[in-house]
Amino acid sequence: MPDLEKSAGKIANDIDERFGSANFVRRSARKVFPDHWSFMLGEIALYSFIILLLTGTFLALWFKPSQGQVVYDGSYVPLHGLRMSEAYASTLHISFDVRGGLIIRQIHHWAALIFVAAMIVHSARVFFTGAFRKPRETNWLIGVGLISLSIIEGLLGYSLPDDLLSGTGFRIAEGVLLSIPVVGTYLSFFLFGGQFPGEDLIPRIYTIHVLLLPGIFLALITVHVMLVWYQKHTQYPGEGRTEKNSVGYPFFPVYTAKAGGFFFITFGVTTLLSAFATINPIWLFGPYTPTQVSAGSQPDFYMGFLEGVLRMFPNWEIHAFGDTLSLNVLVPTLLIPGLLFTAMAIYPMLEAWVTGDHREHHILDRPRNAPTRTGIGVMAIVTWLILLAAGANDILAITFHLSINSITWFFRFAVFTIPPLSYLVTKRICLGLQRRDRDLVLHGRETGRIVRLAHGEMIEVHEPISEAERFVLTQHESPRPLELEPAADANGIPRRHILASKIRARMSRFYFEDTVAPPTPAEVHELESHH
Amino acid sequence: MSDDLHTDPAGGHGHDEIEPVRTGELETRFRDPGLPAHIYRRSDIDPRAAKRREREVAALFGLSTLGTLLFIVAFFVIKPTDASGSEMLSRVGLSTKLLGLGLGLALFCIGAGAIHWAKTLMPDDEIVAVRKPMRSSDEDRAGAIEAMKEGAAGAGLGRRKLIRNSLVGALAPLGLLAIIPLRDLGPLPGDSLEHTAWKAGKRLMSDPAGHPIKPEDMEIGGVVHVLPEGIENSEHPLNDEAKATAIVIRLAPEDLDNQRPDRKGWDVSGIVCYSKVCTHVGCPVGLYEQQTHHLLCPCHQSTFDVTRNCEVIFGPAHRPLPQLKLTTDSDGYLVAAQDFQEPVGPSFWERGN
Numbered sequence: 001m002p003d004l005e006k007s008a009g010k011i012a013n014d015i016d017e018r019f020g021s022a023n024f025v026r027r028s029a030r031k032v033f034p035d036h037w038s039f040m041l042g043e044i045a046l047y048s049f050i051i052l053l054l055t056g057t058f059l060a061l062w063f064k065p066s067q068g069q070v071v072y073d074g075s076y077v078p079l080h081g082l083r084m085s086e087a088y089a090s091t092l093h094i095s096f097d098v099r100g101g102l103i104i105r106q107i108h109h110w111a112a113l114i115f116v117a118a119m120i121v122h123s124a125r126v127f128f129t130g131a132f133r134k135p136r137e138t139n140w141l142i143g144v145g146l147i148s149l150s151i152i153e154g155l156l157g158y159s160l161p162d163d164l165l166s167g168t169g170f171r172i173a174e175g176v177l178l179s180i181p182v183v184g185t186y187l188s189f190f191l192f193g194g195q196f197p198g199e200d201l202i203p204r205i206y207t208i209h210v211l212l213l214p215g216i217f218l219a220l221i222t223v224h225v226m227l228v229w230y231q232k233h234t235q236y237p238g239e240g241r242t243e244k245n246s247v248g249y250p251f252f253p254v255y256t257a258k259a260g261g262f263f264f265i266t267f268g269v270t271t272l273l274s275a276f277a278t279i280n281p282i283w284l285f286g287p288y289t290p291t292q293v294s295a296g297s298q299p300d301f302y303m304g305f306l307e308g309v310l311r312m313f314p315n316w317e318i319h320a321f322g323d324t325l326s327l328n329v330l331v332p333t334l335l336i337p338g339l340l341f342t343a344m345a346i347y348p349m350l351e352a353w354v355t356g357d358h359r360e361h362h363i364l365d366r367p368r369n370a371p372t373r374t375g376i377g378v379m380a381i382v383t384w385l386i387l388l389a390a391g392a393n394d395i396l397a398i399t400f401h402l403s404i405n406s407i408t409w410f411f412r413f414a415v416f417t418i419p420p421l422s423y424l425v426t427k428r429i430c431l432g433l434q435r436r437d438r439d440l441v442l443h444g445r446e447t448g449r450i451v452r453l454a455h456g457e458m459i460e461v462h463e464p465i466s467e468a469e470r471f472v473l474t475q476h477e478s479p480r481p482l483e484l485e486p487a488a489d490a491n492g493i494p495r496r497h498i499l500a501s502k503i504r505a506r507m508s509r510f511y512f513e514d515t516v517a518p519p520t521p522a523e524v525h526e527l528e529s530h531h
Numbered sequence: 532m533s534d535d536l537h538t539d540p541a542g543g544h545g546h547d548e549i550e551p552v553r554t555g556e557l558e559t560r561f562r563d564p565g566l567p568a569h570i571y572r573r574s575d576i577d578p579r580a581a582k583r584r585e586r587e588v589a590a591l592f593g594l595s596t597l598g599t600l601l602f603i604v605a606f607f608v609i610k611p612t613d614a615s616g617s618e619m620l621s622r623v624g625l626s627t628k629l630l631g632l633g634l635g636l637a638l639f640c641i642g643a644g645a646i647h648w649a650k651t652l653m654p655d656d657e658i659v660a661v662r663k664p665m666r667s668s669d670e671d672r673a674g675a676i677e678a679m680k681e682g683a684a685g686a687g688l689g690r691r692k693l694i695r696n697s698l699v700g701a702l703a704p705l706g707l708l709a710i711i712p713l714r715d716l717g718p719l720p721g722d723s724l725e726h727t728a729w730k731a732g733k734r735l736m737s738d739p740a741g742h743p744i745k746p747e748d749m750e751i752g753g754v755v756h757v758l759p760e761g762i763e764n765s766e767h768p769l770n771d772e773a774k775a776t777a778i779v780i781r782l783a784p785e786d787l788d789n790q791r792p793d794r795k796g797w798d799v800s801g802i803v804c805y806s807k808v809c810t811h812v813g814c815p816v817g818l819y820e821q822q823t824h825h826l827l828c829p830c831h832q833s834t835f836d837v838t839r840n841c842e843v844i845f846g847p848a849h850r851p852l853p854q855l856k857l858t859t860d861s862d863g864y865l866v867a868a869q870d871f872q873e874p875v876g877p878s879f880w881e882r883g884n
Binding site: 030031032075076077095096097099100102103106107135168171172174175176178179180181182183184185186188189190191192193194195196197198199200231232239240242243244245246247248249250253254257258260261262263264265266267268269271272274275276289290291292293294295296297307310311312313314315316317319322323324325326328329332360362393394404405408467468470471474475520521522 | 559560561562563564565566567606609610611612615616619620623626627628630631632634635636637638639640641642643644645646648649650653654655657658659660661662663664665713716717718719720723724738756758767769770772773774776807811812813814815817818829830831832833843845846847848849850876877878879880881882883
């Protein structure tokens with residue numbers, strides 16, 4: 001053992017003399033990480049990305065990114081003699097002739113779905129707990145960038161096998177490009193190297209899929225994680241947790257073991273899922289041909305909301321001055337998603353402007369304590385779910401024997417009515433929960449024990465909650481709406497930006513006018529003295 | 532990485548982290564009770580329990596090794612390509628399941644073991660680190676401004692306007708060099724979207740069988756997907772097929788009553804032909820409902836009424852499917868009388884009405 005320690009010491013010395021690493025290790029090994037299950041959602045996304053890099057490299061060893069036509073004579077007999085692209089033929093080869101090829105392909109596809117899903121749920125966690133607030137706005141923006149890029153990366157990835165389903169996806173992408181005013185036709189010809197489908201698409205999107213976008217992902221994810229490290233992780237409110245500390249377990253050994261272990265768990269679960277749940281069986285779809293399509297075509301789930309808007313949008317098209325503007329494609333596939341992602345990206349700045357809160361926040365909000373924000377978040381999720389469901393209107397029609405026309409009309413109305421309703425309901429639920437918290441602090445917990453007093457009165461005994469619980473329920477702030485600034489300042493000089501100030505005051509009222517203030521010790525004291 | 536870790540020597544009780552309570556504050560805020568007392572785990576106080584946990588962790592790691600073995604054995608024992616047909620497929624299925632099970636176990640058990648180790652045997656005292664505001668100190672800020680000013684003065688960007696302006700002039704157009712070479716990504720569209728491979732006299736060949744069609748071979752209500760004759764020998768068959776693909780339907784005479792007057796004579800004894808490329812975003816409109824005479828696009832459910840020259844009756848498409856004028860050749864086979872009279876497929880900017 002002393003020998004081992006000695007040689008380890010020698011290596012450490014060699015490294016430190018070259019990189020001065022002891023300083024970093026001394027400061028970082030015991031770095032504190034707060035613990036909560038919801039902090040693992042982002043980890044799942046990170047680990048899925050690593051799984052994607054590993055399995056993707058494996059697949060690239062055999063995949064041939066070419067639209068050169070071949071006649072298939074491989075192991076899968078039902079497709080013998082069919083003309084297909086080398087991309088499709090090599091995907092069949094990976095699936096049937098390369099041992100372990102199919103399991104790796106399935107892990108790659110499942111990990112892609114888990115990657116996007118984990119990012120979406122992680123961003124919801126960050127949103128509802130207010131973790132995007134200062135100083136973490138940059139990481140929120142990086143996150144929005146990662147989610148939007150992952151949708152493109154996913155589309156490119158499932159298009160590479162050049163099967164009938166994915167080829168249809170790019171046929172739609174061509175229609176989307178063509179709808180862009182003035183330059184759309186040119187963009188389409190430049191992407192496809194001429195007319196659709198051409199022979200250049202697969203090699204081009206292959207380079208983007210395996211080199212360009214993963215490189216951007218790697219850079220963004222590195223900055224994202226480094227910022228988490230540098231700015232330190234947020235923590236939930238609790239005993240001993242303040243805005244000025246960070247309470248949790250040390251990076252080494254506890255977090256190294258937990259986070260490292262969780263990587264293996266994520267990889268293991270994804271592998272087991274891929275072993276028993278078939279995904280994207282491209283040999284059943286057949287090679288791509290522009291003359292055919294299978295009914296019930298569905299993209300991967302993260303494309304679903306785009307599909308939904310595209311299906312429900314009215315068939316508006318403008319013809320003027322000899323030109324054509326297809327609003328029925330341009331608006332649902334480019335303008336609306338662009339607006340949605342922009343709204344998501346600027347939300348932290350918008351909220352800070354409305355609330356006038358420019359302080360640092362490291363203690364997370366309990367979602368109920370930010371009822372308006374929580375309502376907005378639920379409204380966004382409900383909108384997304386409606387669009388997702390609308391993207392499956394044909395599946396719904398077949399499954400429930402309904403008319404596809406009435407389903408589409410239902411979604412057209414639902415997308416305008418249900419999200420605001422969900423906002424109102426969520427906000428009411430939050431306010432109700434806040435009142436319940438107040439009640440718990442002021443009156444304690446119901447015990448269900450009925451006691452008869454000496455003078456005959458029957459009362460239910462309430463048990464006071466613990467000091468720790470009381471602190472969690474009352475630690476939050478309860479902001480009041482910003483007052484409208486007077487039109488002139490103290491010296492009688494008219495203020496500028498009156499309109500902005502009015503909008504801001506109105507939005508601040510919208511945010512805070514009905515917040516429920518947490519009870520104060522004075523209130524409890526008063527109640528107690530009355531008893 | 533400015534780290535400022537001050538672990539609390541008092542076993543994690545963070546009382547000194549709490550902001551000092553100012554006079555009167557007690558009336559508006561409940562006091563933070565501070566970190567709770569540490570609760571010891573069984574494995575912290577009972578060496579036998581700790582030993583048990585140790586064995587459990589080791590068992591999980593052992594299971595992982597078994598998973599690796601399973602993977603290696605399955606890899607070398609099951610050879611799907613030695614068989615063919617359905618036997619090959621079932622071997623691929625078995626191989627995928629066993630390889631996945633082996634790999635999954637090998638990975639999952641390492642993770643489960645590591646986490647079990649961390650949760651039961653590693654110290655679980657919560658430690659407290661001080662969090663400083665992100666903002667730099669005023670001295671640092673002043674120093675930074677000073678350094679930048681000094682650097683800027685040294686470069687003289689403010690004074691030497693000629694250098695500054697010429698540099699901007701050199702950098703600004705540099706981006707063009709990244710864009711201009713992209714010009715050769717593809718040819719210009721020209722009028723290629725306006726034409727298809729259909730020409731007067733081109734026979735309609737059934738797709739995929741590739742047979743010519745005689746009108747008397749089609750029953751009323753019959754449907755045939757067609758491509759122009761000889762398209763497989765063109766320079767870019769897929770590109771041409773993507774535009775020329777069409778559908779032929781034989782309607783009963785009474786179903787032709789609502790056709791546009793200017794399309795009279797485009798059918799051959801009730802047989803009509805329409806482009807199969809959806810005018811929405813280009814999916815093949817392949818679903819024909821015989822009873823209602825509707826053509827439905829399976830992608831976004833645009834619905835076209837064949838009895839009314841494929842006008843849109845539902846869904847996101849705006850324009851009717853273009854019609855191909857039919858006639859017969861001297862051998863009695865169905866042929867195109869001309870190309871489509873308008874561009875097929877999705878709308879694009881340069882498209883006229």
